[in-house]
Amino acid sequence: MLKNFIFSSLAQLCKPQFISPGGLIHTSSVLDKKWNLYNEKVYPPQTPDEEPRHAYVCHSKENVKYSYKKMWYLACFVRGMTVDEALKQLQFVNKKGALFVRDTILEAQKLAVTEHNVEFKSNLWISESFVGKGIVLKGLRRHARGRMSKVRYRYSHYFVTLEEGKPPKDYYYFRRQKSGEELLKEYLDKMRERQVRMSL
Numbered sequence: 001m002l003k004n005f006i007f008s009s010l011a012q013l014c015k016p017q018f019i020s021p022g023g024l025i026h027t028s029s030v031l032d033k034k035w036n037l038y039n040e041k042v043y044p045p046q047t048p049d050e051e052p053r054h055a056y057v058c059h060s061k062e063n064v065k066y067s068y069k070k071m072w073y074l075a076c077f078v079r080g081m082t083v084d085e086a087l088k089q090l091q092f093v094n095k096k097g098a099l100f101v102r103d104t105i106l107e108a109q110k111l112a113v114t115e116h117n118v119e120f121k122s123n124l125w126i127s128e129s130f131v132g133k134g135i136v137l138k139g140l141r142r143h144a145r146g147r148m149s150k151v152r153y154r155y156s157h158y159f160v161t162l163e164e165g166k167p168p169k170d171y172y173y174f175r176r177q178k179s180g181e182e183l184l185k186e187y188l189d190k191m192r193e194r195q196v197r198m199s200l
Contacts, residue, residue, distance in 0.1 A: 031132055032157045035060045039116070055164040056127065057116050059108035060157060063134045064100045068156035071097045075129045075158065080171030083109055083124045083162060100158060101129075108162050118164055128161035 038058040046053060064071070074097045078086040083105060090102040105126070112118040134155030141151045170176035178186075 031159070032060060032062050032134075035159050039111075055112070055116050055118050056161055057108055057112040057118075058128075058159070058161050059104060059111060060159045061100055061104045061107075062157050063155045064097070064158060065153075066097045066100060066156055067154050068131045068133050070095070071100070071131045071156050071158060074098055074101050075131050078105070078126050079129045080167055081126055082122075082167055083126065084122050086126055101160075104158055104160055105162070108160055112162055112164075123164055123166075124162045125165065125167035126160060127163040127167075128159070130159055132157035132159065 035058055043053060074090075074093065074095060077093070078090065078101060081089070086105060087102060090098045090105075109121050109124060112124060113121050118124065134157050136155070137153040139151045139153065140148050142148055
């Protein structure tokens with residue numbers, strides 16, 4: 001009787017409910033569907049006095065079998081680099097996700113040259129690089145004494161934007177070289193915020 005109960009419970013847990021919205025697959029937001037549509041955006045003509053608009057291309061790799069938490073470090077690593085520098089650096093990163101990031105950048109580079117009229121493929125830099133949560137498949141793991149537990153197989157989406165031109169000197173604002181006036185102001189503010197505890 002116990003054996004029949006175990007098999008009936010297992011069959012109930014393994015029913016193919018993942019087709020329904022409330023099933024075993026959890027999808028992320030609509031960003032993975034909308035991201036590549038940014039390439040089809042049409043801008044109005046520019047006037048001669050305006051600064052030329054740089055070409056860009058958006059590309060993504062969906063449902064990569066890699067944790068989005070681990071992929072986040074690699075996405076931040078290449079952000080703000082030139083394409084050539086990012087490809088060089090990723091060759092020496094001993095992570096599974098580095099291959100996915102490198103392939104996505106190469107695909108975006110090829111897309112920029114063939115479909116977006118970028119003249120030189122080396123004249124590109126990574127202006128955006130981030131990760132989204134993909135589907136989560138749920139399974140079962142057997143344990144001793146007929147017990148079972150859930151196991152989650154996580155997937156992730158990787159998004160990248162390549163922009164024509166040279167990267168900015170300081171991509172992150174907090175990493176910029178501060179001037180003497182800024183350093184002096186920070187020092188004075190720090191001194192003025194001091195407090196003597198337990199005083200009048």
